[in-house]
Amino acid sequence: MNQLQPSGGKALIPFFVFVLSFLGAGIALSDFYAFPSPVAVILGIIVAFVILKGSVQAKVDALIRGCGDSRIMTMCLIYLLAGAFATVSKAMGGVDATVNLGLALVPIKFLALGIFLLASFLSTATGTSVGCIVALGPIVVGLAEQSQTPLPLMLGSLLGGAMFGDNLSFISDTTIAATQSQDCSMRDKFKVNILIAGPAALLTALLLLLAAQYTGALPNLLPAAPAISFWPIVPYLVVIILAISGLNVFVVLTIGTLLAGLIGFTTGSLPPLLFSQKVYEGFTSMIEIFLLSMLTGGLAEMVRGAGGIDYLVSKISKAIGGHKSAQLGMGALVSGTNSAIANNTVSIVVTGPVVKEISRTYGVDKRKTAALTDIFSCVIQGLLPYGAQILIIIGFTKNTVSFAAILTYAWYLYLLLGFTLLAIFTPFVDKYLARQPAAEPSAS
Numbered sequence: 001m002n003q004l005q006p007s008g009g010k011a012l013i014p015f016f017v018f019v020l021s022f023l024g025a026g027i028a029l030s031d032f033y034a035f036p037s038p039v040a041v042i043l044g045i046i047v048a049f050v051i052l053k054g055s056v057q058a059k060v061d062a063l064i065r066g067c068g069d070s071r072i073m074t075m076c077l078i079y080l081l082a083g084a085f086a087t088v089s090k091a092m093g094g095v096d097a098t099v100n101l102g103l104a105l106v107p108i109k110f111l112a113l114g115i116f117l118l119a120s121f122l123s124t125a126t127g128t129s130v131g132c133i134v135a136l137g138p139i140v141v142g143l144a145e146q147s148q149t150p151l152p153l154m155l156g157s158l159l160g161g162a163m164f165g166d167n168l169s170f171i172s173d174t175t176i177a178a179t180q181s182q183d184c185s186m187r188d189k190f191k192v193n194i195l196i197a198g199p200a201a202l203l204t205a206l207l208l209l210l211a212a213q214y215t216g217a218l219p220n221l222l223p224a225a226p227a228i229s230f231w232p233i234v235p236y237l238v239v240i241i242l243a244i245s246g247l248n249v250f251v252v253l254t255i256g257t258l259l260a261g262l263i264g265f266t267t268g269s270l271p272p273l274l275f276s277q278k279v280y281e282g283f284t285s286m287i288e289i290f291l292l293s294m295l296t297g298g299l300a301e302m303v304r305g306a307g308g309i310d311y312l313v314s315k316i317s318k319a320i321g322g323h324k325s326a327q328l329g330m331g332a333l334v335s336g337t338n339s340a341i342a343n344n345t346v347s348i349v350v351t352g353p354v355v356k357e358i359s360r361t362y363g364v365d366k367r368k369t370a371a372l373t374d375i376f377s378c379v380i381q382g383l384l385p386y387g388a389q390i391l392i393i394i395g396f397t398k399n400t401v402s403f404a405a406i407l408t409y410a411w412y413l414y415l416l417l418g419f420t421l422l423a424i425f426t427p428f429v430d431k432y433l434a435r436q437p438a439a440e441p442s443a444s
Contacts, residue, residue, distance in 0.1 A: 004062055004305040005053035009315075011308030013051060014299060018044030019350065023340045032342040032386055038291040041299055048302045059302060066301025067294045075180040075293050079286040081253035082171035086126050087282030088257050088275065089235050092264030095135050097232035098122050103139070104228050111149050113208035115140055116157040116412070120201065123165025125236035127172040129378075130388050132162040137396040151401055155393050156409025157208060159382055162389060163413060164201055166344070167378040168193055170243035171253065173289055173345040178374040181352030182359065182366045187246045188438055192371040195432060196423050200415040207411055231267065235260040293349055300353045313357045326362035327424045330355045330369065331376040342387050344377035365433045368423075375420050382413045 022040040026032030049059050066072070089095070098121065106114025115136065123132035140158050144151040166172050170186050179189045239256035243249065257279065264270025270278070303309060316333070320326045333355060338347035351373070359369040381387050385403045393406060423429045 003054065004058050004302065006307040007051075007053050008307055009311050011052060011303050011306035012312060014044040014048035015303055015308070015350070017047045018296075018299065019337065019340055022346075026342060026386070033388060036288060037341075037343065037346055038288060038295055041292060041295040044299050045295065045302070048299060048306075052302060052306045054306070058305075062302045062305045063298040065298075066304075067298035069297050069301070071180045071183065072294055072297035075176055076290045078171075078176045078180075078249055078253070079173065079290050079293070080283045081250060081257070082127055082173075082176070082282075083284075083286035084279045084282035085171065085235070085239065085253050085257045085260065086128065086131070087285060088264070088270070088278045089126070089232075089260040090131075091274070091278045092260055092267070092270040093229065093232040094236060094260065095122065095126065095131075097229045098125065098236065099135060099139065101228050101230070101233065103143075108147050110209065110212045111143055111147055112153050112157045113205060113212060115143075115154055116161040116204060116208055119158050119161025120164040121236075123162045124169045125165070125240065127165070127169040127175075129162035129166035129382075130392065132165065133158060133389055133392050136162075137393060141396050151397065152405040153211065153409045155397070155401060155406050156411065159389060159393060159406060159410050160204060160412025163378050163382040163416075164197065166381075167374055167416075168197055170249060171239070174348055174374045174377055177293070177345050177348040177352065178370040181348060182356055182370040182373070184366045184370040185246075185438070186243065186249055188367040188436075189370040189374070190244065191436070192367045192429060192433065193374065195429055196371065196375060196419050197416055200412060200419045203415050204412040229267075231263050232260075234263065289345060292346060296346075296349045304353060309353050309357060312354055313361065316354070316358060317361065320358070320362065323362055323364065324424055326358055326364055327368075327372060330358055330364070331372055331420075331424075333358075334373045334376045335380045338377050338380045339384065342381070342384055344381040347377050348373055365430070365438075367433060367438055368429060372420065372424075375416060379413050379417050379420070382410065383407065 018040050021043050022035060022037055025035035025040070029035065045063065049056070052059060099118065102114060102118035102121070106118070119132050119136055122135065123129050126132060136158055140154050141151065143149070144154040166174060168190065169175060170190065175186060175189065178184075179186050235256045238259055239252055242252045242255065261270060261275040264275060265272060300309070316329055320329045333351050334347050337351050338344055341347060355369060355373055358364070359366060382389055384390060390403060390406065394401060394403065
């Protein structure tokens with residue numbers, strides 16, 4: 001048969017080449033986003049062709065089989081539609097309208113709480129923590145100065161809210177990667193995820209409410225709120241509601257994009273030609289993650305075919321004592337990979353096949369596995385001093401606020417980690433899953 005031959009631990013070398021080249025370039029350039037990740041995967045694929053045993057045709061077949069896997073293609077198509085929706089919605093004023101409405105409704109004394117809630121909604125609606133931080137960062141810095149609210153408190157609230165949506169959003173790269181790699185529906189993953197993230201967010205809001213008693217904000221220093229428009233926010237609300245209802249995500253994103261375009265055309269902010277250009281711009285904004293997912297799928301299939309995944313799972317299994325330690329092991333694997341490459345989506349894509357095998361071997365529900373991998377990756381990403389989120393936030397302060405000062409107030413991330421460990425070591429999530437049948441692993 002035209003198949004790859006078992007290579008044991010040697011089959012993992014291409015994966016290590018991918019990760020280490022990406023990591024090495026980031027360290028050497030002091031920028032973990034300067035070296036394109038798809039190029040790093042290509043290096044791994046080249047190494048796989050050189051060292052794995054088997055005919056060239058067998059290697060080509062494995063690569064194409066992995067790139068064209070239905071789960072990989074589903075993931076890639078969702079990325080494109082999510083990019084189109086996010087870009088079109090922003091172009092017709094959705095982000096600005098959301099920010100203006102939020103700031104108009106938030107009393108000055110509770111600015112930190114308001115920023116956390118606003119960032120949580122915006123990141124959930126747009127599916128991106130970085131986009132949320134870019135949109136709100138300059139505003140947060142200005143509001144902190146004018147209201148005399150401690151800037152590290154405001155920035156910690158912004159970071160927490162941004163990572164809330166990055167973890168939970170139906171159109172977040174991490175959600176798409178986690179659900180597709182584990183054959184889990186988005187709605188099922190969301191239900192488990194909100195059981196863990198919901199209490200953490202509520203407790204964070206309570207702490208920020210209490211902190212407002214000591215910030216000493218001065219109400220008469222802030223400028224009047226800009227004009228508020230509700231219609232540009234509607235597509236975000238529609239997408240969230242339809243996604244939670246269980247409608248197929250392809251349909252949800254298509255409806256959201258068309259609705260955003262219709263509102264933009266009606267208000268004059270997005271004529272038809274510009275709408276089509278923004279749709280394509282949204283597609284191109286996802287090219288890197290599209291190529292990364294597709295090529296990583298091909299590399300993973302080559303490594304799997306040569307026995308690398310089985311070898312790694314067998315080694316990890318020696319450190320796993322059972323159901324709970326398996327969940328910790330999966331979290332550690334994703335966290336360690338994320339720490340190395342400073343990209344939570346990439347870490348999920350890279351570790352997905354191994355995590356899936358560990359989950360299946362130790363009987364961890366795939367819905368919980370998808371939620372846990374997403375949560376661990378987002379927590380670590382938010383706490384990395386060289387992660388995009390922290391670097392952008394510090395950049396807005398012109399380096400006047402330290403990384404340590406921001407982490408002091410990253411309460412949501414610490415609470416999210418705490419509730420995640422609680423979900424692992426206590427049965428409340430498992431009991432919930434036992435009562436709820438899993439949906440078909442489609443794009444819903």
